[in-house]
């Protein structure tokens with residue numbers, strides 16, 4: 001029997017924390033995988049160059065292109081069925097929106113793309129219209145990109161990946177920490193707001209599974225592994241069980257947290273206001289998925305996702 005050809009995938013931002021996992025997942029799931037090799041990439045960035053070469057060895061096709069060269073983007077996009085953008089959010093915020101709008105223009109002109117997944121992979125921006133300054137800029141920017149995609153009539157899937165496990169679980173949900181400590185922990189408030197933690201490789205797997213699935217067409221796909229919906233206090237308990245020891249606990253009240261934010265620089269303030277919405281307000285878990293949304297673990301029950309306990313075992 002003739003096998004259906006797998007969709008061809010272009011990953012933009014492939015050398016990033018999430019991007020490299022998307023490339024690997026795409027290759028693993030058998031998609032012809034293309035990677036945008038940006039000409040403006042610093043020629044002395046040996047790690048990036050080596051990473052790109054390793055993608056090639058694993059079977060990906062490197063496509064030269066530049067955000068400064070519209071035609072090169074159009075040509076790259078014309079080679080594939082699906083475009084996934086995973087360029088950074090935190091460090092180049094205003095840049096991200098401009099770059100993504102350039103990509104939207106290229107996809108519109110190319111006219112062949114069956115699905116575009118913009119660089120989202122976090123809290124659903126459509127639910128954050130009351131977010132605090134200055135962090136709201138992230139959500140506003142992502143909504144500008146969504147508007148451009150929809151006005152251009154480009155088929156899309158928005159992936160709401162909740163909390164990247166490495167950033168949140170690694171530090172037991174303490175901002176600014178990415179390693180768990182064995183003696184003490186600072187709880188945000190009572191540490192009782194539920195959040196959702198997702199292994200970054202699982203995010204990549206669910207994302208690639210969604211790209212040619214009619215059920216995710218023009219929808220937001222939330223990744224909400226049911227076992228990983230835990231409060232900070234529950235995450236700490238999992239860790240305590242693993243190390244066989246109770247941690248000394250202190251806590252930061254809402255007011256103290258908001259006061260402390262004011263003394264930080266702009267980029268840190270942006271990041272910490274996101275933490276505030278997640279950890280003090282429980283913004284990831286205070287809603288039901290509506291008709292414009294689908295949930296990844298329900299769509300793909302065969303994916304054996306990593307639990308919080310399994311993820312934390314890495315740090316033992």
Ligand code: NDP
Pocket residue numbers: 012013014015016017018019036038041048067086087088089090091092095099119120121122123161162163164165167
């Ligand atoms: P990274 O910071 O790792 O960067 C990803 C890529 O961005 C880079 O490899 C690079 O692509 C591209 N990039 C950086 N600067 C430029 C530039 N000036 N011009 C063009 N491209 C540039 O990104 P992450 O993997 O951390 O983030 C990906 C997405 O995930 C973002 O949307 C972010 O908001 C989200 N995120 C969500 C988190 C969560 O907890 N939910 C946590 C962290 C991120 P290349 O060099 O390959 O061309």
